[in-house]
Amino acid sequence: MIEIVEYLRELTEKERALEFYLLQEKGISYEWRDTRPFLEKTFDERTLAVRYLNSQGLCGISYTLDLSREGIKAAIERSKSLSRAGLPSVYPSFSEEYPLIERRPYFELSKESILEILEEERKILLEDKAIRRIEREAFSCGEEEIFLIREGRVFSFSVPLYSFLISVVADSGMKSASAYTYQSAISFDNLDILKLSQDAKRRAKALSLAEKGVSLKARVLFPPLASLDLLSLLSFSLKGDEVIKGRSFLKDKIGKKIFSEELSVIDDGLNPSLPETRPFDDEGLPQKRKILIKEGVVEGFIWDAFYGEKTGFSSTGNARRPDPSSPPKVDFTNLYIEKGSKSPSELLNSSGFVFEVLEILGAHTADPISGDFSFGVSGILWEKGEPVKYLCEMGLSGNIFELFRDLEIGNDLTFFGDTGAPSLFFPSMDLG
Known part of the structure; x- marks a missing residue:
């Protein structure tokens, strides 16, 4: 890798219109279906993107997996050709100062240690008779290293990443329902697999009890995972x-x-x-x-x-x-x-009915320009901190800019990778 980076640096020193973006990803991923091994993959991939900014200020970009000198030269020629009909762009001048950020070390977990954690998680989940299946578990750990090379300068940084996803199925006797949750973090210590599993279980059990309700006006609580859809729209x-x-x-x-x-x-x-x-x-x-x-x-x-x-x-x-x-x-x-001051339990204990959103359907149909949205939602209707009904196929509509004018925010800020949100509590919304 050192030889490749130095070669690319020399090319950009000679030809200032060139820029290289080199990404190396390595690690291992596992997937289980119904607690049985389904997929195991070790990866070590390198991708090189080439940008060329021509004299008209138009940029062409190409990429290659072939990091031989012949492969790199071919990618350069493609980027030059594509720049003739490229997008307007600029190469900004580099700064004199950059923040000092410590690189986190990457530790690859053994398959045995991962299975040990999963066995504990599965035992706790399946002790609950309402949980009929652990339909999917996926775990990966890896490291991403980035090299940005332009004008004879090399910028590099590496980031470890650990992720876990779980999907479970609950059966209440009325119907079955599934729920999933996920998280990614740069340290395995920040990845709470047991907590994630309990969250998926709670949501699946509630959804398996849900039935179509009547229209009502209620306070509405979006837990952190559901709040991400509102943040994305805003x-x-x-x-x-x-x-x-x-x-x-x-x-x-x-x-x-x-x-x-x-x-x-x-x-x-x-x-x-x-x-x-x-x-x-x-x-x-x-x-x-x-x-x-x-x-x-x-x-x-x-x-x-x-x-x-x-x-x-x-x-x-x-x-x-x-x-x-x-x-x-x-x-x-x-x-x-940013997190607020109240706990989720304090918000749920508010007077009157509180509808807790556990599932959102149709978030992709929201209009980010106007802020208008119309979701299908399922969840729990609470009164004085106690669940009174489990509801599904309810409609929830509004405008994100109006909605955020009056709200309370929980103290449970949770990150699901590079995006985070706490619980969001709205004092009045129409459910139909």
Whole structure:
């Protein structure tokens, strides 16, 4: 790898219009179906993306898995050819200072140690007679190393990643229902497999008891996993490119109080415990911690170099590649809603009925430009902290910008990889 990186560096020193993005992923993944081995895969993959910025300011990109000198030269020629009809782009000047972020060591877990943990998890789950199947378990551990090479300079950073997904089936005698949950973290110690399993069990059991209810008005609680869908819908309007395109509802709202004082949204590219933290973004500019919404006030947006230059804003270190074959675009690092002060149990104990959302269907149909949404939801109806009904096939609609004007936020901020949210509690919504 050292020889390849040095060769690429020399090429960019000679030809400043070239940029290389080299991604190496290595690790191991396992999957079980009905507690039986289904898939075991060891991976060690390298992907090289080549960008070429021509004299007209148009960029061509190609990628290759062939890291021989012949393969690299062929990818360079493709990128040059594609630049003739490429997208407008810029290569920003490198910074003089970058944040110091410690690299986390990667430890590959043995299959035996993973199975030992799973055996304990399975025993606890299957002791509950309502759990009929553990239909899927998936575990992976690996390390991702990134090299960004341009103008004779090399930026590199590596991140370990451990992930677990579980899906279980419960049967109440009325019907069967499944539920899943997942989490990824840069340390195995932060991956709580037993807690995840208990959460999947609780949701599956509740959904197996659910039946169609009547229309009602209730307070609504979105637990952290369900809150991610609301954050995703809101976050569209916090991207600088959507501001430029005129599609962001918040485009002219900087400095204005639009939401509840409870709401603060942060994109933190420097938090050492989160997976998208590193010193540089995919354009080679320093990553930062950005407060996008503070106590309901819109503080700013995320920018890459290209869109930042168009508006007079500087890059916020938010150029990201969706995959190695794509050019950098405006995107988040580690995005989350800041936690509040109340526990989920305090929120559920509120007076009147509280509907806890355990499943959302149709989140992808929401309109991020207008903020309008209409979900199918299932969950538990609570009264004074006690479950009174289990409901399914209920409709929940509204507008995300109006919804976030009045809410309470739980103290249970939970990350599911690079995105996190606490419980979100809304004082009045119509369920139909």
